[in-house]
Amino acid sequence: MQPTYWRLRLLSLGAALALLTLGPCHAQDAAAPAQAPAQETTQDAPPAAPLAAALSIAPEVQPLRPFGHVIGDVITQRIALEHEGRLLEPDALPELERVGNWFQRRDVRIERDAAGRRWLVIDFQIINVPDELRALDLPALDLATKTPGVRLETGVLPVTVAPLTPTIVLARAGLEEMRPDAEAPRIDTAPLERRLHFALYAAAALAAAWLALYVLRQLRARNSLPFTRAARDMRHLDPGSTAIWQRLHRALDETAGHVVRGHNLASLLARAPWLAPQQSELERFFEASQKRFFADHPVDGQEPAALCARVARLERQALA
Amino acid sequence: MKLRQAGTLLVILLVLSLLFSAYEAYRLSQARDFNRLLSTAVDAAATQDAPEAEFARALSLAARNDYEGAVRAYKALSRATEGALLEAVLYNLGNLHLREALKYGPEEIGRSLPLAELAKTSYRELLQRNPHHWDAKYNLERTLRLAPEREEVLTEAPPLPQNSERAVTTMKAFTLGLP
Numbered sequence A: 001m002q003p004t005y006w007r008l009r010l011l012s013l014g015a016a017l018a019l020l021t022l023g024p025c026h027a028q029d030a031a032a033p034a035q036a037p038a039q040e041t042t043q044d045a046p047p048a049a050p051l052a053a054a055l056s057i058a059p060e061v062q063p064l065r066p067f068g069h070v071i072g073d074v075i076t077q078r079i080a081l082e083h084e085g086r087l088l089e090p091d092a093l094p095e096l097e098r099v100g101n102w103f104q105r106r107d108v109r110i111e112r113d114a115a116g117r118r119w120l121v122i123d124f125q126i127i128n129v130p131d132e133l134r135a136l137d138l139p140a141l142d143l144a145t146k147t148p149g150v151r152l153e154t155g156v157l158p159v160t161v162a163p164l165t166p167t168i169v170l171a172r173a174g175l176e177e178m179r180p181d182a183e184a185p186r187i188d189t190a191p192l193e194r195r196l197h198f199a200l201y202a203a204a205a206l207a208a209a210w211l212a213l214y215v216l217r218q219l220r221a222r223n224s225l226p227f228t229r230a231a232r233d234m235r236h237l238d239p240g241s242t243a244i245w246q247r248l249h250r251a252l253d254e255t256a257g258h259v260v261r262g263h264n265l266a267s268l269l270a271r272a273p274w275l276a277p278q279q280s281e282l283e284r285f286f287e288a289s290q291k292r293f294f295a296d297h298p299v300d301g302q303e304p305a306a307l308c309a310r311v312a313r314l315e316r317q318a319l320a
Numbered sequence B: 001m002k003l004r005q006a007g008t009l010l011v012i013l014l015v016l017s018l019l020f021s022a023y024e025a026y027r028l029s030q031a032r033d034f035n036r037l038l039s040t041a042v043d044a045a046a047t048q049d050a051p052e053a054e055f056a057r058a059l060s061l062a063a064r065n066d067y068e069g070a071v072r073a074y075k076a077l078s079r080a081t082e083g084a085l086l087e088a089v090l091y092n093l094g095n096l097h098l099r100e101a102l103k104y105g106p107e108e109i110g111r112s113l114p115l116a117e118l119a120k121t122s123y124r125e126l127l128q129r130n131p132h133h134w135d136a137k138y139n140l141e142r143t144l145r146l147a148p149e150r151e152e153v154l155t156e157a158p159p160l161p162q163n164s165e166r167a168v169t170t171m172k173a174f175t176l177g178l179p
Helices: A002-031 A036-044 A190-224 A226-234 A242-256 A262-271 A273-294 A304-319 B002-040 B051-063 B067-080 B083-104 B106-129 B134-146 B151-156
Strands: A055-057 A074-080 A103-112 A118-126 A134-138 A141-144 A150-154 A157-161
Touching: A074 A103, A074 A150, A103 B106, A190 A226, A190 A304, A190 B002, A226 A242, A226 A304, A242 A262, A242 A273, A242 A304, A262 A273, A273 A304, B002 B051, B051 B067, B051 B083, B067 B083, B083 B106, B083 B134, B106 B134
Parallel strands: A055 A150
Antiparallel strands: A074 A118, A103 A118, A134 A157, A141 A150
16 A cells, blocks of 8 residues: 555656646747747757758868967868768858857868868857866857768867956056057058169169160261261361362262252252251352362361361261 | 160150159158157157058047047048058057946946947957957957856847847846846
């Protein structure tokens, strides 16, 4: 009798407890019918047939340093995208978002290593800090793959995270309530100096090139331009000689491309318009030359060498 | 004639390079002036026109306790700068909010908490750009000491109504549903 009595008491106590615990749940369900179906489908309903048949693969995860982390540190997790020779292609990469209370998923990418293996690389940043050194779980991963019914799963990874500062600050040099402001940055003058030096060197090089070109042009002029050559030759001739007159005539003929006299000076000026400023001087020269060579009449006040030098200067300005 | 044209081209290039040299010399002189003023007086340097000068202006506003003005200056600068200067802007902006939050402290948590949240946002944005910024790590941790984000709030709180905000960080050590 005695054992049966205690068995009945225990059974009635259990029934009472069950009523107490189940009662409020039903009441809540009745009060919030709109929320209940969603919860039931996600939590209470039995898994659908395809899910039940889903294959979960736990690929290789490269080991990471599980200790010595502080706030702001980035922990990089590398998950192999192959398992037992089978390639795993995630359907979609995990979202970049805060994951739980401690971590932020800040970058997700797929990389290939030197051996050609593909890895899913996830950067987690520690964005919160516990009051004291503590092991925190790096979140697990459960990703659908492009292969129907195959999921990629990893477990949580414990890492220890410690605070940088004590709860109550020491209030000593450098360890106050907060670190001070960053100072106003100075403008970095090095790039400006580099650009200035470059511009000055370029200017110097250009000036040197221009000077070299100028010298080259003058040398070429001395050897090719008729009046310049004549002026050079005249330095070696007697100023009163006939040869000096003939040399100027030869330069004029060379410039015109034919024999020039006083009557066809216009053709010379048409071919070498830069001679125009010396037109009257040239007319006088031809007149004097006519007298000297054909009337055998000495001419005063006519200096063929000086005229040639002036014309040579015009020639170089125009052609050199 | 070709040599003549080459000579003309060289002269044009020479003039251009001299003009460029003059411009660079002017900029260098401005930069040196700014740096010299910066070492003597931040306010004077802030009168110049350069992102670094804007930064100096924001810094001097903060030093004069003009919180609003300094925030505006740093915000404007954060939209227009890159690299190390942007990092310094984000760090100082976080410091500005944290300093203001610390003025109220945990005693006036209603006023200090929004400021602490702003400080956290700035520090986290900076640490996302540069995870090795130790001063930002230090100050973010100090901000989290002032306004902790406790795990319990995330895991133990009952489900919130739809379209409501989960004010995790604004509920220090408080769990919904407890007496």
